[in-house]
Amino acid sequence: xxxxxxxxxxELRRYARSLATLADDIKQAxxxxxxxxxxxxxxVHSGAALIAERIxxxxxxxxxxxxxxxxxxxxxxxxxxxxxxxxxPWSVIxxxxxxxxxxxxxxxxxxxxxxWRYNYSISEDYVSKYKELFDSLTPWIxxxxxxxxxGDVANKRIYCISFPRVEKMNILSxxxxxxxxxxxxxxxxxxxxxxxxxxxxxxxxxxxxxSLLPTGTSSADANLKTAQFLDKTMMLTKRAFSEFISDAxxxxxxxxxxxxxxxxxxxxxxxxxxxxxSNGYPPWRYxxxxxxxxxxxxxxxxSRILWHRKLVRYIQWNRQWEALTKDTTDQTVIASxxxxxxxxxxxxxxxxxxxxxxxxxxxxxxxxxxxxTSRYAAVGALIDRIGRGLPPNEYGRWPDMQPxxxxxxxxxxxxxxxxxxxxxxxxxEDHLRVLFQLTLKAIEASHVQMTFxxxxxxxxx
Amino acid sequence: xxxxxxxxxxxxLSTRSSRRLTVSPLLFRRQIGDASIxxxxxxxxIVFRHHTQALMNPSIAxxxxxxxxxxxxxxxxxxxxxLHPGVLAxxxxxxxxQLPADLEGQVEGRSSWARLxxxxxxxxxxxxxxxxxxxxxxxxxxxxxxxxxxxxxxxxLILREASPTTTRKPYAGARKYKYPIxxxxxxxxxxxDARLFIKKE
Numbered sequence: 001x002x003x004x005x006x007x008x009x010x011e012l013r014r015y016a017r018s019l020a021t022l023a024d025d026i027k028q029a030x031x032x033x034x035x036x037x038x039x040x041x042x043x044v045h046s047g048a049a050l051i052a053e054r055i056x057x058x059x060x061x062x063x064x065x066x067x068x069x070x071x072x073x074x075x076x077x078x079x080x081x082x083x084x085x086x087x088x089p090w091s092v093i094x095x096x097x098x099x100x101x102x103x104x105x106x107x108x109x110x111x112x113x114x115x116w117r118y119n120y121s122i123s124e125d126y127v128s129k130y131k132e133l134f135d136s137l138t139p140w141i142x143x144x145x146x147x148x149x150x151g152d153v154a155n156k157r158i159y160c161i162s163f164p165r166v167e168k169m170n171i172l173s174x175x176x177x178x179x180x181x182x183x184x185x186x187x188x189x190x191x192x193x194x195x196x197x198x199x200x201x202x203x204x205x206x207x208x209x210x211s212l213l214p215t216g217t218s219s220a221d222a223n224l225k226t227a228q229f230l231d232k233t234m235m236l237t238k239r240a241f242s243e244f245i246s247d248a249x250x251x252x253x254x255x256x257x258x259x260x261x262x263x264x265x266x267x268x269x270x271x272x273x274x275x276x277x278s279n280g281y282p283p284w285r286y287x288x289x290x291x292x293x294x295x296x297x298x299x300x301x302x303s304r305i306l307w308h309r310k311l312v313r314y315i316q317w318n319r320q321w322e323a324l325t326k327d328t329t330d331q332t333v334i335a336s337x338x339x340x341x342x343x344x345x346x347x348x349x350x351x352x353x354x355x356x357x358x359x360x361x362x363x364x365x366x367x368x369x370x371x372x373t374s375r376y377a378a379v380g381a382l383i384d385r386i387g388r389g390l391p392p393n394e395y396g397r398w399p400d401m402q403p404x405x406x407x408x409x410x411x412x413x414x415x416x417x418x419x420x421x422x423x424x425x426x427x428x429e430d431h432l433r434v435l436f437q438l439t440l441k442a443i444e445a446s447h448v449q450m451t452f453x454x455x456x457x458x459x460x461x
Numbered sequence: 462x463x464x465x466x467x468x469x470x471x472x473x474l475s476t477r478s479s480r481r482l483t484v485s486p487l488l489f490r491r492q493i494g495d496a497s498i499x500x501x502x503x504x505x506x507i508v509f510r511h512h513t514q515a516l517m518n519p520s521i522a523x524x525x526x527x528x529x530x531x532x533x534x535x536x537x538x539x540x541x542x543x544l545h546p547g548v549l550a551x552x553x554x555x556x557x558x559q560l561p562a563d564l565e566g567q568v569e570g571r572s573s574w575a576r577l578x579x580x581x582x583x584x585x586x587x588x589x590x591x592x593x594x595x596x597x598x599x600x601x602x603x604x605x606x607x608x609x610x611x612x613x614x615x616x617x618l619i620l621r622e623a624s625p626t627t628t629r630k631p632y633a634g635a636r637k638y639k640y641p642i643x644x645x646x647x648x649x650x651x652x653x654d655a656r657l658f659i660k661k662e
Contacts, residue, residue, distance in 0.1 A: 031535055085535040094537065389592040389640060391557050394486050398474040401486065434640050441557060441594075441642040445486050448538055448555070452612060453488035 008063050009055055012070065016052035019074050020045045026081050033093035036109040037080035039153045043130060044073050046149035050141060058140055069133055076126065079160045082113040089168055091440050095447035096174075099406050100181050103253065103366055108157045108184065112177075114165035118268070122180040123160040124187075127153065159184065170432075171439045172417055175254050175261040175410050182249025186242045189358050194241070197354070198234060201346050205233055208342055229339060232276065236343035239280030244347065245358055247287055251296040252359075255370040256318050257410040259291055259299065260418060263321055272329040276337050283333060286344075289325035292318070296355070297369040308380040310387075314415035315372070370407050378404060382412035382442075386435065391442035394449065403449040404442065413439040464496050465564070465620040473564070473620075483559040484618070497617040500554045500568065503594060504611035505643035506534045506542055507551035531646055541608045544579070544601045551644040553594040555612060562589050565623040568597075574615050578603020581616050589623045593641040 027041035051058075051066060058066055097110050115121070131143035131154075147154035161180050167173045209229035213222050250258035266284040273283055292299065299318045334340040359367045372379060382392035382404055392412045394401045404412075416435055422428045465473065470493055473482035484498055492499040509531055517530055531551075536542045544550060560566055566587035570580060580600045587595060597616065601607050609615070649655060 030540075033535075033537060086533075090535050388559070390483055390485065390559055391642070393557075397477070398487075399471075399490055403486065437640055437642045445555075445557070448612065449486045449488060452538070453486065
């Protein structure tokens with residue numbers, strides 16, 4: 001019907017123009033902690049403007065799809081809009097982005113924003129996603145057309161990291177960002193290595209699937225059931241690797257602080273859920289056992305840190321979780337499900353090779369994990385500063401002060417959190433409020449020190 | 462009560478005793494002058510929302526009402542904050558200070574900035590034992606708008622020896638401003654005599 005078609009195009013043009021204007025309005029905000037949000041707005045603006053300009057020549061059958069694409073762009077604007085400083089722990093965003101870029105490359109950029117769901121998460125790369133979506137409309141419009149409008153942004157990768165809104169100022173909990181960065185490395189590994197790994201295991205899993213079929217199953221039914229078994233096992237295996245790689249990357253970057261934040265986060269959930277009934281997520285007990293057992297970074301009482309009482313107690317606190325992981329209920333749950341059993345067998349068999357491949361993505365200098373036993377002097381000094389009511393942003397004796405590494409700051413803060421004796425809930429919360437303030441100030445101050453100060457390069461030995 | 466000179470300031474910064482002074486971070490040693498330490502502008506500002514209220518009576522306003530008058534703005538390092546003539550804005554030092562029990566401080570504007578019309582404070586006595594950043598009350602008394610960049614040295618800390626305090630932990634107990642890391646909203650409503658002289662109607 002011609003009337004409907006005409007209205008459709010008019011409305012799509014209006015929608016696209018409004019969206020382009022809205023993206024531009026959001027971009028004008030003064031208070032983004034980094035330039036990434038503005039880049040993102042530019043991309044949405046350019047995409048919407050391009051669609052508005054060409055809507056008259058859009059193929060008839062593509063109009064509903066163009067409407068859906070505009071809807072997608074429009075929804076995505078919530079990421080930059082909520083990443084303004086008033087919504088985020090702004091003082092740590094620049095330093096965190098710089099730290100993450102060191103590990104995953106400067107082409108990776110991040111929008112950090114709150115979400116109402118109580119979870120940390122990371123999105124896919126939106127620049128690639130947009131290119132893919134525009135390419136699906138070729139020849140009418142293409143990724144190259146979009147690329148021509150957005151300039152350098154086309155060569156970037158933009159991810160959105162979300163954190164629980166209620167935890168905005170809980171800087172200690174944000175150590176979980178290390179885990180989210182792990183998902184970037186994990187997705188690269190999955191794209192480049194998973195197929196080969198799966199091919200090497202498929203025969204065994206297929207044989208297992210067939211062995212589970214009741215005698216007399218028809219051929220059609222057998223094919224269906226084995227295919228379902230393979231699908232399910234593959235999903236469980238991928239998800240398990242994804243989470244284990246991310247946990248391991250968090251440990252690699254931040255050592256015991258990553259373990260502490262993950263362990264604390266796990267307290268909100270059941271420990272021994274069945275992955276097959278939880279969207280593939282591995283049981284928390286299993287995850288804590290994997291990263292707490294020292295396979296990535298040993299959490300041990302090296303003789304060098306024995307001199308610092310709080311560091312010793314911090315390590316002991318981490319080790320206390322071992323008692324929890326000695327319980328094997330999670331493994332019983334996994335064993336009770338054939339698909340899970342196969343997936344976790346594959347994970348255990350291949351893990352050392354997988355982790356080696358993941359580390360290959362990092363520069364050689366960054367393949368050495370954070371080891372608190374070699375950082376004991378810095379972390380101990382930072383703990384002492386917090387104890388004196390000072391931000392843990394530097395250590396040493398004046399005038400030879402060294403700006404602190406973000407990983408050292410986070411470990412010192414966690415050590416102060418878990419070793420403080422608590423007399424009441426109010427006392428606990430007061431203590432944390434001050435600890436958060438000092439830690440937030442420290443992360444920003446050390447970043448400014450390294451960026452603008454005389455001693456720009458911290459001592460990492 | 463004598464003002465501390467460069468050598469004494471440096472001794473205070475490097476000692477590990479209870480007489481230790483902390484000014485952190487000092488980006489350059491040159492910030493220490495003959496009798497003062499230059500302090501930098503932080504990147505948090507509190508500005509007034511003149512359009513939201515007809516007038517302000519801080520003594521009877523609730524905390525919420527006082528906050529409604531003001532809003533916190535963050536300016537990332539490298540960007541500017543423009544202070545227009547006649548405008549008051551709160552800001553703070555970038556450096557976090559901790560004074561020992563036997564030192565008191567006075568934060569004053571640097572004359573180079575004062576000559577451009579920038580006043581930084583009218584109430585910047587720093588008590589012995591204080592920990593935190595010091596809030597500035599920035600005002601542009603000149604005729605031209607001033608561009609201020611976080612990190613700029615706009616003030617100086619002058620230190621004097623104080624009489625030994627009678628308490629072991631000075632600046633302890635309930636204080637209105639404790640461990641601040643940015644400028645603080647006014648808490649004049651918490652003054653014990655805030656409402657004493659206001660006739661009840």
